[in-house]
Amino acid sequence: MDKHECCHLLGSLSEFVDGSLGEDICAEIERHLADCQNCQIVVDTLEKTVYLYHTTSQETTTPEEVRQRLFHCLEIDDFTGSPHD
C-alpha cells in the first residue's frame, strides 16, 4: 500500500461518495481502492456515515407546542390555516 497515495486521495473521498468527481479522478480512486483495503474501509464507512445522517435527519419533527409558541410570539396565531378559518 502506498501511504502517500492514500493521504493524497483522502480529500477527494467525500466528493467520490457523492459521485460528483470527474471520470479521471474516479478511475484513479477506484484503481487505488482495488489494491488498498484500508482505503476501501474508509470509503465504505464514510458512505455509511453520510447515509446514517441522511436517514435520521428526515425524522426530526417540531413539537406542536414549539409551533404554537412561535406563532404566538410572532402574533400570527390568528392567521394560520386552521380549520376554523
Next chain:
Amino acid sequence: MSSDKKSESISLEALRSGDRVEFARLVETTYEMIYRLSIRMVNNPQDAEDILQETYLKAYRHLKGFDGRSSVSTWLYRIATNEALMFLRRQKPGEMSIDEPLEEGESDQPPIQIVDWCCLPEETLLSSESRAYLDEAITRLSPSLRVVFVLRDIQGLSTQETGEVLDLSETAVKTRLSRARLRLREELSGYFGKRVLEGKGM
C-alpha cells in the same frame, strides 16, 4: 425539498407590504426546516426554539430590505445560521472561529480508525443510543464545519445553495464538508468499532 417549493409560492410583494397572512404562510411552510437546522446546530430543544423565534422576529423586521435576489428559504437559512453561530459564539467565547484554516492538508488528519462497521445490523446503527451519539458527534465539530455539514447533509441543500447561505465559494463548501464528514466518520468508527469487537466476543 418540499418546504422550499411551498415557500416559492409566497408573494414577496405581499410580504414586503406587511401582509400578516402572507407572513403566517411563510412561517407555516418553513418553520420545520428552520427548527431542524437549529436543533442540529445546538443539540438542545430550548436553545433551538430560541433560535427559531429569533430567526422569524429578525426576518419580519428586515422584510423590507429583502431584495429577492436569493430565494426566501435561502434568506431564512442565512438569518438562522447567523443566529445559531452567534449563539455558539456566546456559549464558548474565544473558542469559536468561523474561518478555520482551509488550506488543504493543514488540519486534515489521516484516518486513524480503520474498522469496517458497515456490517452491523441496522437496528444497532439506528438504535436510540446510536442516534443520540450521532447528534452529539455533530456538536464536536467546529461551528464552521458543523454549519456546512448540517446544511448539506441534514437539510439537503446543494453545494451552491450552501455557498449562497454562508457566503462561501463552492470550493470552500466542499472542503469543509469533506473535513466534517471525515471527522464524523472517525467519531462513528470509534463508537461502532466497539460494537463490532463486542460482536466478535472481544
